Amino acid sequence: MDYLKRGDNWIPRLGLGTYEIKGRQGRGALEFALDCGYRHFDTAQAYQNEAEIGKVLARTSIPRERLFITTKIYPLHLGKEKFLPSLEQSLRALKQDFVDLLLIHWPSQTIALEESLDLLQEAREKQYCRLIGVSNFNLELLQRVENYKVDIACNQFEYHSFLDQSKLLEKTHSMGCFATAYSPIARGLVNDEPVLKEIAAYKRKTPAQIALRWLMQQDQLVAIPKSVQIKRIKQNFDIFTFSLSAEEMDRITRLTHQNKRLIQSEFAPTWD
Numbered sequence: 001m002d003y004l005k006r007g008d009n010w011i012p013r014l015g016l017g018t019y020e021i022k023g024r025q026g027r028g029a030l031e032f033a034l035d036c037g038y039r040h041f042d043t044a045q046a047y048q049n050e051a052e053i054g055k056v057l058a059r060t061s062i063p064r065e066r067l068f069i070t071t072k073i074y075p076l077h078l079g080k081e082k083f084l085p086s087l088e089q090s091l092r093a094l095k096q097d098f099v100d101l102l103l104i105h106w107p108s109q110t111i112a113l114e115e116s117l118d119l120l121q122e123a124r125e126k127q128y129c130r131l132i133g134v135s136n137f138n139l140e141l142l143q144r145v146e147n148y149k150v151d152i153a154c155n156q157f158e159y160h161s162f163l164d165q166s167k168l169l170e171k172t173h174s175m176g177c178f179a180t181a182y183s184p185i186a187r188g189l190v191n192d193e194p195v196l197k198e199i200a201a202y203k204r205k206t207p208a209q210i211a212l213r214w215l216m217q218q219d220q221l222v223a224i225p226k227s228v229q230i231k232r233i234k235q236n237f238d239i240f241t242f243s244l245s246a247e248e249m250d251r252i253t254r255l256t257h258q259n260k261r262l263i264q265s266e267f268a269p270t271w272d
């Protein structure tokens with residue numbers, strides 16, 4: 001496993017996405033992921049699975065300092081009245097005193113950004129989280145964060161082999177943040193892409209492994225593929241024992257020019 005470092009925090013560069021990881025099957029997937037070596041788990045208030053993740057993490061013998069847990073505040077909870085109570089509820093569900101990373105899940109169109117940024121910082125001061133950040137912020141919103149002089153660590157956004165995010169990556173990195181790529185295997189679509197299939201056949205890997213390796217060979221980047229299937233959980237993690245050549249990297253980067261965005265939301269800002 002590779003790590004990024006922010007202050008005293010080590011961030012595993014590959015985490016398990018947990019959207020739709022629920023119930024008995026979900027708990028089994030989480031336990032299997034821990035056994036495989038996953039130490040980074042990405043959840044959100046919106047996923048309604050914090051309690052299940054809490055149950056599994058409470059049972060593991062892996063020391064807390066080895067784990068990296070991210071949760072995200074739901075857009076309707078971003079104002080003064082709901083932010084901290086909803087976070088306290090998330091921590092209770094997760095059975096944690098703190099999360100490692102707390103994100104604004106999507107920007108709110110009704111609550112002032114500055115109010116939410118103050119609350120994020122208050123959460124950090126209260127030691128409810130170690131690092132703070134945002135998700136689904138476009139260039140303009142990131143600029144507002146920068147102008148407000150808030151020290152965020154991360155911007156999480158959709159990024160995979162079919163979507164050019166070079167401008168957003170440049171801005172994210174220029175602010176000293178790392179980027180977390182969500183939907184990093186394009187919800188499984190990578191498996192049907194001819195270039196990825198060709199490279200995968202040559203390397204004796206799966207196209208999803210090639211797509212994830214392409215992300216891991218980029219600076220200051222974390223990826224959080226989701227799977228509930230044992231074979232895929234293991235394969236998606238097994239991407240640190242091979243590498244892509246500069247030419248292979250370029251061929252995959254060219255695929256991003258199709259600009260295929262998969263995730264829609266009523267909260268989405270205008271993408272630049």
Ligand SMILES: NC(=O)c1ccc[n+]([C@@H]2O[C@H](COP(=O)([O-])OP(=O)(O)OC[C@H]3O[C@@H](n4cnc5c(N)ncnc54)[C@H](OP(=O)(O)O)[C@@H]3O)[C@@H](O)[C@H]2O)c1
Pocket residue numbers: 016017018019020042043105135136156157181182183184185186187188189191206208209224225226227228229232233235236263
């Ligand atoms: N911040 C945000 O707004 C935001 C938005 C979207 C996602 N996220 C986070 O990012 C995580 C990952 O994104 P995602 O769940 O949208 O998409 P993803 O990780 O790109 O893809 C997950 C889908 O692909 C399938 N899959 C997993 N591994 C595979 C493999 N090796 N080959 C083929 N198919 C495979 C999974 O099915 P099986 O489970 O059946 O394997 C699932 O349907 C989420 O779980 C969530 O934590 C955040």
